[in-house]
Amino acid sequence: MNSEFCVAVHALVFLSHKQASLSSETLAKNICTHPARVRRVMAKLKRAGLVHTKEGVDGGYQFPHPPDGVTLRQVGEALGLSYICSTWHSGGTDMDCLIASGMGAVMDELFAQMDARCREYLQGITIGAVYRRILGGGQGKGWPDCGSSPPSNRDKTPKEGPVPFPTRGNAGQGAAPRLPERPGGLSE
Numbered sequence: 001m002n003s004e005f006c007v008a009v010h011a012l013v014f015l016s017h018k019q020a021s022l023s024s025e026t027l028a029k030n031i032c033t034h035p036a037r038v039r040r041v042m043a044k045l046k047r048a049g050l051v052h053t054k055e056g057v058d059g060g061y062q063f064p065h066p067p068d069g070v071t072l073r074q075v076g077e078a079l080g081l082s083y084i085c086s087t088w089h090s091g092g093t094d095m096d097c098l099i100a101s102g103m104g105a106v107m108d109e110l111f112a113q114m115d116a117r118c119r120e121y122l123q124g125i126t127i128g129a130v131y132r133r134i135l136g137g138g139q140g141k142g143w144p145d146c147g148s149s150p151p152s153n154r155d156k157t158p159k160e161g162p163v164p165f166p167t168r169g170n171a172g173q174g175a176a177p178r179l180p181e182r183p184g185g186l187s188e
Contacts, residue, residue, distance in 0.1 A: 001076075001081060001082075001083045001084075001118075002081065004040075004041050004044075004079050004081070005075065005076060005079060005081055007031055007033060007037065007038060007041045008041050008042075008044075008045055008075050008078070008079060009072065009075055009127070009130060010030070010031045011027050011031060011038065011041065011042065011045075011051075011061070012045070012050065012051070012063055012070065012075065012127045013067075013127055013130050013131050013134070014027065014030050014031075015027075015051070015061060015062065015063035016063050016067045016127055016128070016131060017131060019063075020060075020062075021054045021058055021059055021060035021061065021062050022060045022061055023035075023059070023060040023061075024036075024038045024039045024042065024060070024061070026060070027042075027060075027061065041079070042061055044078055044079050044080070045075070045078050045079075046061075047078070048074070048077070048078030050063075050065070050070060050074065050075065050078055051063055051064070052064050063127075065127075066128070067126060067127040067128030067131055068126045068127070068128035068129070069126070070126060070127045071122060071123050071124070071125060071126050071127075072122040072123075072125045072126070072127075072130070073119050073120075073122040073123040075127075076119070076122060082115055083114075083115050083118035083119065083122075084111050084114040084115045084118060085111055085115065086107060086108075086111055089103065089104035089107060089108075090103050090104070090107075091103040091104060092104070093105075
């Protein structure tokens, strides 16, 4: 997620509230950013059909949809956002260490699943819901439930303490399962 999302949601809520054509300068003043930044974001929203533009003296951007008809997921998709991602990976696939060579793929899978959950969550929040949340003071209601918390591992921890980190040398000593052998062994 990035600040473009904040600019876009703010602009759409404000346009919905004003129910008028507003210039990028007017939007920028309310959002507290530069008009050029607003124009870049609004161009993406226009390409996605979320806003219309009107030329002339009273021209500007218009929000032509019912506020409860546009979800935050649609806004994010119009901007081409990934909500949870990483552009850097620890380790490397060419390394001999099992941990170093496998960490990137595991983290990519984790990030992809979290990103999908964010998209599902934002599907349940509309521009109208954001507006109502602001009018209601922003506390306690108006957002969908995220679901239950992940299960606690507290009850799964052995009474004698945590399982030691697996190494090739401590298998059979009450440790976690032995890691498979790999050419070159584990690196440090």
